[in-house]
Amino acid sequence: MSYDNACKYLAERFPADFTRWLLGIEATRIRVLKTELDVEPIRADSVSFLRLADRILHLEFETDAYSKPPIPFRMLDYSVRLKRKYRRDVEQFTIFLQETSNEIVFTTEYQDRTTTHRYNVIRLWEQDPAIFLDNPGLLPLAVLARSDFPETLLEQVAERVDRIEDTEQQRGIAACTGILAGLRFEKDLIRSILRADIMRNSVIYQEILQEGRQEGRQEGRQEGKKEEAILFITRQLTRRFDEIDSALQERIGSLSIEQLEDLGVELLDFSEVADLEAWLGYPRS
Known part of the structure; x- marks a missing residue:
């Protein structure tokens, strides 16, 4: 859950960076939409909806290819709900964070006897880290990108984070970097490369940490x-x-x-x- 929340935080705090990456456009007016939809309300912490002038950008972050209902059907469901509510085209991206060979991460459409619905899939482990390194809001994703030397890439990200002048922004990005790096690296290595003091002082880090504690207690009971x-x-x-x-x-x-x-x-x-x-x-x- 914390991985999804970190990505959601980034997408909604730095929507222009995600729009530039995924759509290749410079959008000046972007509105973050709530994740509840009116028809049979659903809510997902891994989902972000960004409203541009001519379309809705739907981002879904996943660490696990398994889902009930399956991801392809869910993308169809979201698309229909969004079009009904906002009367705009919907551009959808499912972004898989952790490497897997599951066929779902290579699936880009839902299909049954009468319906075909297509969406975009991003497998972070195949992505060139360069674009992430050049955009502050995408920096934490770089630690999961393609690299023959992952530790060196983590060090590069840490260096870029240290250069961020805005203290609040730096703390948020550092916290998300540390969280997402946990999908690829051991905790001791992350602590040795990333500045722990910056992460600890981040509001988003504290929120996710507190949520993790609550989930841990709940998991223990369940x-x-x-x-x-x-x-x-x-x-x-x-x-x-x-x-x-x-x-x-x-x-x-x-x-x-x-x-x-x-x-x-x-x-x-x-x-x-x-x-x-x-x-x-x-x-x-």
Whole structure:
């Protein structure tokens, strides 16, 4: 969650940098829109909507390719809701932060029998870090960009952060850099390269840190509930299909409590293991 919030903070604090990167235009009037939509309200901490003169820029940041509902369908859903509310074209980007070979990160459209909807996908680990290094609001993303020498890249980012003259801006960018760097580097290395004092004094860092503590307490209370749900579902699936391979068991173990509850209902309709694989979005060989 903290990774998504850091990206959301950057997109909404530095919208011109993101517009320049993704659309290749200089936009002078950008309005950050609320993330609640009127029809069956939904809210996502990983989502930002930026309103330009002629379109809506929808940004979705993801660390995990798995989603319920799946990301392609969610992009279609958002697009329809945004067009209905704002009567503008919608430009959509799903930005994946952490490297994976999951087929979803290479998928750029939703398709069923009657509908095709296309959107853009950015895999940060494939991106040239140069554009990130040249734009303050994008600096934290540079630590996840393509590099043969990731530690050297982290050092470059730290140097650029140190040059930022605006103290408040520097603190926010440093905090987001430290948070996102956690997807790629060990904490000790991050602390040795980034100035910890700047990060600690950042409002956004304190907000995300506090949220992380709250989530940690909540996770501690729910951990036992999750283990019980996994055990129950595994027993039900084993009883139905005799045996579930280790890869599927691992995937089930990675689900959230809410997803496990959904699976507990859906599995009643499964007639073969392929139904389970399809529900999990598990790629077939």
